[in-house]
Every structure is written in C-alpha cells, then in structure tokens.
Amino acid sequence: VRQAMVLTNNPDKLRALAAGGVEIAGRQALYGxxxxxxxxxxxxxxxxxxxxxxxxxxxxxxxx
Incomplete structure (x- = not known):
C-alpha cells in the first residue's frame, strides 16, 4: 500500500503509517x-x- 484514505481519530496511527512510507490521501473522522x-x-x-x-x-x- 502506497497511499491510503484513513478512517481514524487516532493521530498516532497517521504518524505510524506516514513513517512506514504510506502517503495519507485523507482522513475521515469516525464518530459514534x-x-x-x-x-x-x-x-x-x-x-x-x-x-x-x-x-x-x-x-x-x-x-x-
């Protein structure tokens, strides 16, 4: 995976993906x-x- 749209409220998850070489195409917040x-x-x-x-x-x- 080189690029991802991430469904998360967790900033650490975004940082970890970026550190692993995944380009973050966007983020969608999840609310219950x-x-x-x-x-x-x-x-x-x-x-x-x-x-x-x-x-x-x-x-x-x-x-x-």
Whole structure:
C-alpha cells in the first residue's frame, strides 16, 4: 500500500503509517453516539491518547 484514505481519530496511527512510507490521501473522522456509558471512555481517549474527539465530546456540553 502506497497511499491510503484513513478512517481514524487516532493521530498516532497517521504518524505510524506516514513513517512506514504510506502517503495519507485523507482522513475521515469516525464518530459514534455519545452517551452516559461511553462519555468517560471517550474523554480518556481524547485526553490521554490525543484522539481527535472534540467534536463528539462538544455535543454533550451543548446538551447539558
């Protein structure tokens, strides 16, 4: 694989692919439904691993 359109919210994944010689043709964010059961988990992924989840996490604060 020389080029890929990547479905991810994980910046480390993009860096690893690029370091491996894969040209990133684009990135599509993936968002599921935010709810009381997954909010802490998704917040931790964003805070600890740097996942791009601000858009989905912002929907909760607009609902509160």
């Amino acid at each position: 439904s935010l709810n009381d059961h997954n909010h802490r988990y998704l917040s931790a992924k964003a805070e600890r691993a740097g996942h791009w989840l601000d858009e989905v996490l912002d929907t909760r604060s607009s609902r509160d």
